[in-house]
Amino acid sequence: MNFTLKIWRQKNQKDEGRFETYEVKNISPDASFLEMLDILNNQLVLENCDPVAFDHDCREGICGSCGMMINGRAHGKGRKQATCDVRMRSFTDGETITVEPWRANPFPVIKDLIVDRSAFDRIMQAGGFISVRTGSAPDANSIPVCKDNAEEAMDAAACIGCGACVAACPNSSAMLFVAAKVSQLALLPQGQPERKERVQRMITQMDKEGFGNCSNNYACEAECPKGISVMHIARLNREFLTAKLT
């Protein structure tokens, strides 16, 4: 398969950036999108050009490193996929593919398609944990957890922190990301003691980072590679209100 690629190139944070057009030829339909970019980069290196920088690591959809806007869609048009899961067979031969980095002010571009997502880490540092000391835990089975709650907590915990929710949101809101963690810990008995404190601190940090407000249009859920439900956002809202009002 052959493709024309329009890729955002930006040397560093200060550079203005621009789109460059590249051609790639003879790509196997079984190749992944990132492998196609590898081939492009090989080509660029041979031409003495700077290869396209993008974050990637596990290439099996779990580390959350990769993430780019492919034809206007976070992680491409497939559902429940990270960018590394996208296969070239999902494009048509000869297609022009536009590739952009996540765009949101709290995610400044570092280079080309790499953005700085440390805002997510700072939100986690603000409260995304249970403060248990190493060695002070009781026997694992002394804390039974209702299976349904455990399953729902696991649904939320599946978040890979890729940032697609922010990228896909018209308001660059990080509510789905925050909701996933708050919801997971609110559902488990272990998370109860810090429950109120946690949600307030995480929301405060989220606001401080400059993420937008949730306007409930649910584009985040639609683009989440792990299919995390916006019902967790409802729970986050509930947790926040309860924490503030009681």
Place this chain on the structure above:
Amino acid sequence: MKLDPKIPEGPIEKKWSSHRFNMKLVNPANRRKYSVIVIGTGLAGASAAASLAELGYKVISISYHESPRRAHSIAAQGGINAPKNYANDGDSVYRLFYDTLKGGDYRAREANVYRLAEVSGNIIDQCVAQGVPFGRDYAGYLDMRSFGGAQVSRTFYARGQTGQQLLLGAYSTLSRHIGAGTVKFFDRREMLELVVADGIARGVICRNLRTGAIESYVADAVVLATGGYGNTFYLSTMAKASNATAIWRAYKKGAFFANPCFTQIHPTCIPVSGDYQSKLTLMSESLRNDGRIWVPKKPGDLRIPSQIPEEERDYYLERLYPSFGNLVPRDVASRRAKEICDKGLGVGKTSMAVYLDFADAIKRNGKNWIEEKYGNLFDMYHEITAEDPYANPMRIYPAVHYTMGGLWVDYNLMSTIPGLFVIGEANFSDHGANRLGASALMQGLADGYFILPYTLSDYFGRTKFSSLATNHPEFVKANKRISEETEKLLAIKGKQPVNEIHKKLGKVMWDFAGMGRNEKGLKKALKLIPEIKKEFWSDAKVTGDSDNLNIELEKAGRIADFIELAELLAFDALHRKESCGGHFREEYQTPEGEALRDDKKFAYAAAWEYIGDGKNPKLNKEQLTFEYVKPAVRSYK
């Protein structure tokens, strides 16, 4: 140098507790005077950094990732072992110890393995308390699976994402400390040099991958938790950035490298489909609980699998190993798959695959049951291959997955360089020649949460530190060396992208030092690798400059180290004239094709000492003694 593993005296079940009692302690008020650098934020690194910070030490955590949560521990799927005996099926610390030692084909240190089994129960407690959503039964208690190499259900899991959940647990704890300021986290920094001053490890030199700046970090001890070196083979289940640079640079600074040839080939990966392929994807071993492995009896049988009648199928694992069946350890399953494919019985386009069939399980328990248990794995398979694994059996083939070898450490997890501790996959570990499934997560967290915090405190308590800053001559020297090396890489200006050279190296390694090794092949590898090295330093093309984010430069440095490590790996494999676990020398096998150990000559850990470029490394032996479990022929029949 005589290797002293520092194994405590006393009966095996008392060793760790008496050792802990004999350790020097550091008064809580004095702990803030000690600092430690932890490289890597996977299970081992994150848990160690958090636990050390909790004790009160100043912790510097460094990762080449943007966030601690990206570490490759996140990709572990199946589960984590602990002898909780919640299943009431006869498990015990001693049984886990026995299984792990046997699974490792009697090439691990007894005392370490016992300690691992001993503390592994605490890990589950710790993780549950952190909010890790393990799988549960309807009563709300923890659920377990069984895994290869064990006949009890002791594997705890969180769907097919156990590694992710455990890492996020450790990450959350680490985050708490970063937020509190007790851990300083430096992202996108690659350790390029270990600094040894006055004979002890005192810091590291890193390249800031964002700005290209060469930075010095000083502390009283250095902990490497940088994972394995599986990417030496180019194609592996490791993450793309996983590399051996940290341990390799430490090796060249004097840390011994033990058993580099012990590499694990995982039996259930999605087969290679083309030369553009950048990595291999693992399908969790847990699938072997319900999937049955088979090939058609007739070579070149191109019928679709469902049309091949039962009597024309060869369920070869069940045939060869009636008691363990499809759950034989990884090395055995992998080798058998290779053997079957080498005979021309493989399936699929490339004939380099075997079937992993769920038809029986679906018939028995229904599609929903399978979906609940393995849904994400099935989806992943479907995405990658565009085939529906509910309708057709999966095609699987072995791939490089884990490296049991690594830097040599004593019982305190300290390498041969005082003050340099190595934890998790980066050390030569407790897994001997083969790691059992669900044991890597166990070891990483055991080292980080429950072992290193004690042994490092002991080291601090026993050692006098001179105050030292980045203007110390050793730091200045190291800094200069790294800058020069960077410029040297950029100055090659050859014709080949470094990735292409890496592919070449990978092919040599897979062909001659992969699943089946022999003297002729290894010698060939030892001839080819130096040629690749020469090719690299004369013909590699590294674009860009050194004072920017430069992905080619990052890769080039890592590949240069892989090439050197590959040579050591092949060298070790050639020297070990026996077959054990993941190291299978074709010359040494039983008539039935099983690994043939030579306990008389090779019951030792081979710790290699670097004595200079272009010189063969020096072999140091740590003799392994087995007081409790007598080495026997490993049988899973």
Place this chain on the structure above:
Amino acid sequence: MNKALDFYYSSIGKKVLMSVTGLFLIVFLTEHLIGNLLLFAGDEGKMYEAYGDFLVSNPVIRFIELFMFLGIFVHIIIGVILWFKNRKTRSVKYKLFRLKDNATLASRTTIISGLVIGIFLYIHLTTFFFPLRYSDEKSGAYELVVNAFSDFWYVIFYLAALFVIAYHLHHGFQSAFQTLGLRNKKYAPVLDIIAFFVWCLIPLGFAAIPIYFFFFHGSGATVIMWGF
């Protein structure tokens, strides 16, 4: 006070204000519709006028009325503030952004539908509310309705505005529950049914009024109709 301010400054706090005022306005709409259905009593507006008099003279209602205007005001102001704030979170825009693949038209256009409704509200108030409430001229409410809805263009405008209101409610109603944390997997389907009543039936109910008066009441309307 600090706590209240904190709450307001938090992203969720503002959204909660939007939801609460929005739901309050929906309650008002419902009440308004029920009252207006008296127009169909077939008594040439006697009951409707009585209802109107009751509203104007009752001090409690007057008090609630204040709240309603405050609600409208807060809903509009915060809506606009949020819109401006959210627009500023992405300084560099995407070249290609296919939001429409992921979100409904209603959810993407609340600010537009909201502003259209604002304009409608202004016209609506100047047509009915202000004359009735503040003018000395003793024209009856019923007569006002009859007159207003005899104008073809006014009816069209009115119906179009109701269409936009339906759109606004389509997103707004469930959105309010989401923001207040009152949605979950179990109740979401029930809420969706209630939402249907709200976004579809309320505007339809209101739409029945101009349609009825234009087509079926008085001769003026028919004349204009034939004149077309």
